[in-house]
Amino acid sequence: DSGVTQTPKHLITATGQRVTLRCSPRSGDLSVYWYQQSLDQGLQFLIQYYNGEERAKGNILERFSAQQFPDLHSELNLSSLELGDSALYFCASSGRGQMNTEAFFGQGTRLTVV
Amino acid sequence: DQQVKQNSPSLSVQEGRISILNCDYTNSMFDYFLWYKKYPAEGPTFLISISSIKDKNEDGRFTVFLNKSAKHLSLHIVPSQPGDSAVYFCAAPSIQGAQKLVFGQGTRLTINP
Numbered sequence: 065d066s067g068v069t070q071t072p073k074h075l076i077t078a079t080g081q082r083v084t085l086r087c088s089p090r091s092g093d094l095s096v097y098w099y100q101q102s103l104d105q106g107l108q109f110l111i112q113y114y115n116g117e118e119r120a121k122g123n124i125l126e127r128f129s130a131q132q133f134p135d136l137h138s139e140l141n142l143s144s145l146e147l148g149d150s151a152l153y154f155c156a157s158s159g160r161g162q163m164n165t166e167a168f169f170g171q172g173t174r175l176t177v178v
Numbered sequence: 179d180q181q182v183k184q185n186s187p188s189l190s191v192q193e194g195r196i197s198i199l200n201c202d203y204t205n206s207m208f209d210y211f212l213w214y215k216k217y218p219a220e221g222p223t224f225l226i227s228i229s230s231i232k233d234k235n236e237d238g239r240f241t242v243f244l245n246k247s248a249k250h251l252s253l254h255i256v257p258s259q260p261g262d263s264a265v266y267f268c269a270a271p272s273i274q275g276a277q278k279l280v281f282g283q284g285t286r287l288t289i290n291p
Binding site: 066068097099105106107108109112120122154156167168169170171172 | 182280
C-alpha cells in the first residue's frame with residue numbers, strides 16, 4: 065500500500081460526458097502529480113500541484129483541468145470526453161516537490177469512454 | 179518528443195536466468211534515472227535508481243548500469259523469479275526543476291517456469 069488513494073477504481077461513461085477523478089496523497093505529502101497511461105503507452109505527465117498551487121504542466125488537454133484543495137487532496141476533471149480519453153489515470157505524491165525515490169503512486173482509475 | 183525510450187515492448191525469460199531490460203535517453207542533461215515496476219491493477223512502485231556520477235548500482239538481485247556516452251541504461255535481474263513478471267518503466271526527472279518524471283513506454287517482462 066503506497067498510501068496514495070484514488071477513487072473510483074473504474075469508471076465507464078459516454079462520450080461528451082464529464083467525470084471527476086479523486087486523489088488523496090500520502091499523509092504529509094504536499095505534491096500531487098497526475099499521469100495518463102493509454103493502451104500500451106508509457107505514463108504521460110499531465111500536471112503537478114504543490115501545496116494548492118499549479119507547479120508544472122505537461123501535455124494536458126484544454127478539456128482537462130485539475131485542482132488541489134486545502135486538505136491537499138486533488139481532483140482531475142475531464143470534460144467533453146472522447147473515446148481516445150479511455151486510459152488509466154494515475155496520481156502520485158511526494159513530499160518535497162521532487163520526483164526521485166520519494167514519489168508514490170496510487171492504484172489508478174481506469175476510465176472507459178463508450 | 180520521447181526523451182526516454184524503451185524499444186522492447188516485451189521480454190520473455192526462463193526462471194533462474196538473467197533478465198536484461200534496456201532504456202535509452204536523448205537528453206544528456208538527465209542526471210538521475212529510476213526504474214519502476216508495475217503489476218496489473220496496481221500503480222508503479224519504485225525499484226532502483228542510479229545517479230549519473232555512477233555507472234552501476236546494485237540492490238540484491240537488481241543491478242542498474244549506466245553508460246552515459248551511449249545514453250543508455252539497463253536493468254539486470256538475476257536470478258529471475260516468477261514474481262518478477264511485470265511491466266518495467268525507466269524514468270528520469272525532468273531537468274526543469276525535477277518536478278516530474280519522464281517515463282519510457284515500458285517493457286513487459288514474463289518469467290517462464
